Every structure is written in C-alpha cells, then in structure tokens.
Amino acid sequence: MTTARTSLPEAARHLSLRERKKLKTRIAIRNATYELIEEQGYDATTVEQIADRAEVSPSTVFRYFPTKEDIVLTDEYDPLAVDLLRSRPADESLLDSLRSIIRQSMTMAMTDDPSFVEREMKLRLRLMTEVPAVRSRVMESMSLTGRLLCRAVAERTGRDENDLEVRVYTMGLMGALLEASIYWTEHDYQGDLLDLIDRTLATFKDLPKR
Amino acid sequence: MTTARTSLPEAARHLSLRERKKLKTRIAIRNATYELIEEQGYDATTVEQIADRAEVSPSTVFRYFPTKEDIVLTDEYDPLAVDLLRSRPADESLLDSLRSIIRQSMTMAMTDDPSFVEREMKLRLRLMTEVPAVRSRVMESMSLTGRLLCRAVAERTGRDENDLEVRVYTMGLMGALLEASIYWTEHDYQGDLLDLIDRTLATFKDLPKR
DNA sequence: CCATCTTTTGAGAGCTACTCTCATTTCATG
DNA sequence: CATGAAATGAGAGTAGCTCTCAAAAGATGG
Numbered sequence A, B: 001m002t003t004a005r006t007s008l009p010e011a012a013r014h015l016s017l018r019e020r021k022k023l024k025t026r027i028a029i030r031n032a033t034y035e036l037i038e039e040q041g042y043d044a045t046t047v048e049q050i051a052d053r054a055e056v057s058p059s060t061v062f063r064y065f066p067t068k069e070d071i072v073l074t075d076e077y078d079p080l081a082v083d084l085l086r087s088r089p090a091d092e093s094l095l096d097s098l099r100s101i102i103r104q105s106m107t108m109a110m111t112d113d114p115s116f117v118e119r120e121m122k123l124r125l126r127l128m129t130e131v132p133a134v135r136s137r138v139m140e141s142m143s144l145t146g147r148l149l150c151r152a153v154a155e156r157t158g159r160d161e162n163d164l165e166v167r168v169y170t171m172g173l174m175g176a177l178l179e180a181s182i183y184w185t186e187h188d189y190q191g192d193l194l195d196l197i198d199r200t201l202a203t204f205k206d207l208p209k210r
Numbered sequence C: 001c002c003a004t005c006t007t008t009t010g011a012g013a014g015c016t017a018c019t020c021t022c023a024t025t026t027c028a029t030g
Numbered sequence D: 001c002a003t004g005a006a007a008t009g010a011g012a013g014t015a016g017c018t019c020t021c022a023a024a025a026g027a028t029g030g
Helices: A017-040 A048-053 A057-066 A068-071 A077-087 A094-110 A114-130 A132-157 A164-186 A193-202 B015-042 B047-054 B058-064 B066-072 B078-086 B092-114 B114-130 B132-157 B162-188 B193-202
Strands: none
Touching: A017 A048, A017 A057, A017 A068, A017 A114, A048 A057, A068 A114, A068 A132, A077 A094, A077 A132, A094 A114, A094 A132, A094 A193, A114 A132, A114 A164, A132 A164, A132 B132, A164 A193, A164 B162, A164 B193, A193 B162, B015 B047, B015 B058, B015 B066, B015 B114, B047 B058, B066 B114, B066 B132, B078 B092, B078 B132, B092 B114, B092 B132, B092 B193, B114 B132, B114 B162, B132 B162, B162 B193
C-alpha cells in the first residue's frame, strides 16, 4: 500500500507506527493542499483533488481537518507563545514582554527553518488577505488565541482573566497585530515585520497592574 | 398574488412600485428569518424555510442577500457613524469624539425605536457570540467598517489613511469594541453598555495628531 | 388600452463543503 | 496467531450557493 509519502522529522522517531502514519497523512494532506493552491488558487482547489493527491479518501481529509480552511491554517504554536510570555521577568511591562516574545519566536522560526517562513508563512498571509473564507477563519482562531492570551495578561497585571479591561485590551492588541500583518502583506513584505510590530505596540498604553 | 406582506415606513412613499416591492420582499425575508431563528435556532433554519415563510423562491433570497448570515447582519448604519465622527469639533480628542458619537447614535436609536434595540440588536449580539458563522461575518464586516473609520481617523489626526499607525490603531479599537459587546452579551446585558464602552476606550492612548 | 421593452422572479439543475454510517483494513497485544 | 481497537474508504445525504432560462410583473410610448 501507500508507503513513504513523506519523511518525518527526527522528533517523531519514538512514536508508534500508528502515530507516525497519522502524522504522515496529516503532513501529506497539508502539502498536497499547498501545492494545489499554488497551482490553481484556493477556490479552484477542491477537497477531492486534495484527497487524490494526498492519496487518501475525502472522508479522511475531513477526519484530519474540520474545514478546508483549517488545512491551511492549523498551527500549534499559540500555546507556545503563551508559555513564552509567562516566562518573562515579572517586573517587565506587558508591552515589552510582548515585543520580546514576538521577536524571539520569529527569530527562532527563522533560524530553525527559513524556507518555512518564506514559503508557508507568506502563503498563509497572502491567503488571509485574499480569500475571505480564510480570513474569517483566522479571525475566528484569533478570538480563541485571545482567550489564551487573556490568561497570561491577567497573570502579568494581577487582574482577573475575565476582567472587561483584560479582555478588551487583549482583543484590541490582537486586532492591531493582525492588521499589522495584513499591512505588511499588502505592501509586498517590504521592510522588517518586527519594526512594524514595534510601531504597532507603540500605539498602545500599558495596561496598568493592580 | 402576494400583496401586503409588510407595511413600509413613510419614507418609502415616493418610490416607484417596483422599488417598493423590492423593499417589501427584503423586509419580508429578514422578518421571516428572525422569526424562524427565534423558533428553531440559526443552524436549524434553512434558506428554503426562509423562502417559504417569506413567500418567495430560494433563488430570490439569494438574490437579495449574498449569504445566509447577511440576512441577519446587513445594516446600513456604518457610514452614518463615520459622518457623525466627521462632524465633531476638530479640537476634540479622537477618543472623546468616539465616546460622543457612540453615545449619540445609541441614544438616538433607543429613542427612535426602543423595541428594535431590545429585540433585534440583542438577537444579533446573541447570534454573534453563539454562532461561529455569524461571528465570522461580523468580523469580516468589521474590517470593512474599519477601512471607513480609518479615513475619519486620518482626517482627525492629520495623518494618511494608509498609515500603519492609523490602520493598526483603528483595527485595535474595533477589536476592543467588539469584545466589549461580546462581554456585555455574555453577561446577559447587565449594566450599561455605554459604561463598558467608556471603560474600553479608557484602555487606549490617544493617537497623537501630527 | 394596448404593445413593447425592461426588470424581477421562479424553477430547476449543478457544484462543493461537510456529516454520518457501516463494512473493511491496519495496527497493537497477549 | 488470534483477538480487540483504531483508522480508513465507500457511499449516501444535507445545505449553502451559483447559473441559466423562461415566465411574470412593472414601466413606457402611442
């Protein structure tokens, strides 16, 4: 049957055969999707085509990803960012912490796998600005990430995570940061994204601790 | 055939018969939708049912509203808000202006048609927090309104409407305000929404003029 | 009032994302 | 190798949405 569709990262060596296969199909589906989108565009790409190229059935595609948009967008980095935020010194201001962890995770990704940043991240951003369905999904996931971030923000400021101020401030930040990346994409990725993010954060007050 | 499905506001007297009929079907579709949603919920309500109750064909429904979510959400008030902002004194700070016009338009709507605010607005807010598809659509339209608002913000601050700062600041505001209404809805509309909005705006810097 | 032209509508076919069910295959385990 | 559990495929079904084309309804000029 289908073997060696993809090669796995070293980190996956200790997984059971089942788990490894699952990971493989997951990656195969995502790669197939990226390929097809680059060839034909997002809308012209059907789930059936994706399934064909990934050598699985359409049912399987939906078993791995709830929606077509999720194939493109699913990432597992958000909780990581929250952990990073938690590990910053407590006397640092919230905005400074954010600046640091964004810078940190971006340079991390950049040195770890530069082609990923160039190819995948920019494709995502492009789809986000161009395809309404994808953008909606991004915003949807933004409000989920926002909830996570709320907890971290609450910790740092000694407030409750359900405080109006915490929630409103956090979602304001997320909206602004999202807009910054849209701006960057619309301007053909000119200039340093990190600079734009600095300028973005500079338009915010610090949320006072209490 | 179908006559007198709905009564029209006085403002529509001078329209041609054709225009008046169009308006009627539009309103009929929306009312049918609201009714069905209150009876069965959003997802359980199909476009076919909506068409049946509004006494039109499904094709017609889609001719009037591009998507099912739009039936619930379409409003034509956003440009009005931008005009209001434009009419505020130039020496007033941006945040103060926003506070004023939000207060103004809400009390206007409240005195004009209180049942609308109670019924329709709260239904919308509830759908927005509960139905993912609707929320996405709201966010989508938020970024459109954001563009409008950018122009007004740019005018007031003597910046360009495509400035990173303008765009980022504006979208931050919109995200925060949206979150405030979600907060209000989740807390069963307790307390004064206007107070929540004041507290929301208080978490923002003023965007300096240049 | 009638004829003609234009706009709006309805009927229906078609596409695709997404769900569910059930039988079959593939891996894990004693 | 046998038995149980998990993953897959095949297929049918739903609903949102698009498109086409012919019929109905409103506008207009004589």
